[in-house]
Amino acid sequence: MPSTMSCTNPTCFFCTMEDQNIVIRRSGIKKCFKEMLSVDAQERVLILSTLWKISMNQPEDPEFPSLGIFKCMVSLLHKSINDRSWVFDGQNIYIPYYAAHIVGSYTMNSLDFAQKAVESGVIPPLLELLKGKLSWVEQRVAVRALGHLASYDTTFETLAVHEEEVVKLTMSLASRCSELVYNEFVSVKDSNLRVNYHKNLITRGVGGLEMENRKAEEWASQMQCWSLHLLNCFAIRGRSIDLICNQDFLKDLSLMWGGLVNHTSPSGIGLIRILCYTQIGRTKVSESKEVVECICNLSRSSDDWQYMGIDCLLLLLHDMNTRYKILETASFCLVDLTELKKLGERSNLGQKITKALLFDFKNGKSSAKNPEIDRSLKEIWVTKVDKNRRERLMSDEKFEEKKVMVNLIKQQANHSFWLGDIETAVKKYTEALKLCPLKTRTERIVLYSNRAQCYLLLNDPDSAISDTTRALSISKPANSHAKSLWRRSQAYYMKGLAKESLMDCLMFINAFVAADKRKHAKIPYYAVQMIRKLMDSTWFFASAKAKLSNGTNSSSDCSSSNDEFAKDELSGLYTILEDPTNRKDDDATKRKSNKYGKQKDSIMALSI
Structure with missing residues (x-):
């Protein structure tokens, strides 16, 4: 007008x-x-x-x-x-x-x-x-x-x-x-x-x-x-690297998360990766155990920037000046990713990880002082080389025979699980995995994921994270197996790693909704409750609020904040997990509940 x-x-x-x-x-x-x-x-x-x-x-x-x-x-x-x-x-x-x-x-x-x-x-x-x-x-x-x-x-x-x-x-x-x-x-x-x-x-x-x-x-x-x-x-121009690589700042950097607010920003890990392209940067990063552990957690997560964490670890492993400083910590993480085929636009990641881990085996020597790590590396060698070669020569009849045996052992493991004999179930799942052919991908996902559930009940979150990560690495596409996402979310929750737990929980909901063909799929209540708790812990201002409440402006490191989160939140873990699957064998369920009473509500269906 x-x-x-x-x-x-x-x-x-x-x-x-x-x-x-x-x-x-x-x-x-x-x-x-x-x-x-x-x-x-x-x-x-x-x-x-x-x-x-x-x-x-x-x-x-x-x-x-x-x-x-x-x-x-x-x-x-x-x-x-x-x-x-x-x-x-x-x-x-x-x-x-x-x-x-x-x-x-x-x-x-x-x-x-x-x-x-x-x-x-x-x-x-x-x-x-x-x-x-x-x-x-x-x-x-x-x-x-x-x-x-x-x-x-x-x-x-x-x-x-x-x-x-x-x-x-x-x-x-x-x-x-x-x-x-x-x-x-x-x-x-x-x-x-x-x-x-x-x-x-x-x-x-x-x-x-x-x-x-x-x-x-x-x-x-x-x-x-x-x-x-x-x-x-x-x-990126090689300027002020030594200044940026201040140890306190690197710790802060490893905790900076683009998160739910800035989806397109890799935040702290993006800068850490740039630093790892330089000799000074790799040296400084390798000297901080907290930073390396945060990178490892990212590498075994469903975060969009997972590949950046893997890149950093590979850069550190390829540098002989930093390789042996981080090998023990990184190996625990990377052994679970050796079968990762593709992540976004990146392919053959598992092959690159395997080569980096087994570098010293080519020279006929061990690269790890820790016997457990040495055994894990030898296991990769046996699986990726020896077992792969044997299976290529296997007849179809022998292949089918192995599949039948694996299924039988899996049923025995399931039975032990529902009887409450979790330790025996773990042994049976392990036996089935050793026998299971590498190319039976779906069956191996189930076995890894089921064994991870056992580890959760045994309060062994590290082993649960390892098994779920292996299952998610061989799922297609990567990080798409819903139950493994949920179980790894629980494991990270038990360790007090709220960010990693939240990402897996969100991915679980996405996978759950995608699998439900109904137009209005109902998100499971246990996932909603988990997210409510995790959102408070991963809030951008969570650390600032805690410091103001405590009346201090001193910085806290990754481990202390995680310990506090775990201490405060772990008591409520079992109240927000998935309902137990209805079983006809009520007596078996009661026996299991007597042995693992406080974990009753955490048991999930094992079949897929």
Whole structure:
């Protein structure tokens, strides 16, 4: 509907934008950029808000960058940083956020725009914001913009003049961002006490406390991911590797998770993998047992970045300077992945893992000091070489005979299980697996998964993780066998590894729903309850909340937080597992229940 009132301001930005004469329009916009500081405060914020929207929707449009928008943003940023009374005067508080965001949006995909921005002097004021001159909201957009500028070789060199300062500031922000946002915003329960312009920027003036918290989590996670992207820009060029490989930061890095908020970001493991391509990086990573263990847990998970964990371990094993430092820890993990065929676009992963593990066998010597690891490596050799060769020469009649024997032993194992003789069931499943031909993939999945259930009942989560991982490695596609996902989720839960447990639980639900042909498949209640507990433990602000509650800002390592989670949550494990399958043999079930009373509700169906 046309307005009945006409604008009387001859330099009005919005009127200039609508001018049909391109020369007058461009001249007016250019003049507006030069005189932005003299514009009425409320109108200035409206102009910046409009430019912010345009830069996000049309980041490759050359009009504004060619008319001096970067110089305009630099002048606004300098004014905001150097004149505290001005920036805190009413609507001006929004200016530095919009200005830094506009710079980041225009430099995101264009080298030409990035060069114009650097020539206009955007780096110094962005560094001031990165230092925390204003607040975490401005730090978020500053690290985003600097990350885009660091993505191009030519503009990177200008930023690299401040290399040590930038890297240290960014490392600190990546490690502290969850505490920063939680302490300064989320933990403030009274919405009236929260910084008003933060609330307005986060929710655009819509929504209450719940939406503010949800968006704050999203923004904090983005701040961490953009910080890691900026560090990646240095690491991928071989710069500041020794600085980034600070042991405390590496531990923080191994716990950083893109998670459910930023699906496309590999977060911490992405940077660790970049570091592992360098000699210094591999050395530093191999020296931290906590980091190596976190990488191993990732490698035996259903996380989208599982392959990155495997890549890191292979890089460490191929380097003779780090191989024997991590071989024992990595072998426990990788032996379960030797039959992994394909993971996403990567193929023959199992073959690569086998070659890396058995490198020393080619030279006729053992590579592990731990006898158990040595036995596992020899088992791989026997299975992948000797057994494979024998089966290729096996007649069809002998093959069918073995299948019959395996099925018979499996039935005996099932019977022992339902009688409550779990130890005997484990022995029988093990016997069946040794006899089972390698190419009977489905049967081996069942045997591994069933034995894993036995290990759960025997409170041996490590063995359960090993068997379920083997089952999931030979499933097609990988990580698709529902019962193994659920059982590994339980095992990780028992160990206090909430993130790995959650990922497996979510994948289990996906597999469960996919297998149910009904349009409205009902998600099992035990999985829903598991997720409810795990979501609290894997919440982006969980660690920050715990530290604030304890009245300390000291960092806690991976193992201590896991131990605490396990201690707090393990008592409730057996109340949220799958209902026992109905059996006609009630007496057998009662006998089993007497022996494993507290685990009664955890028993799952063994047949597939």
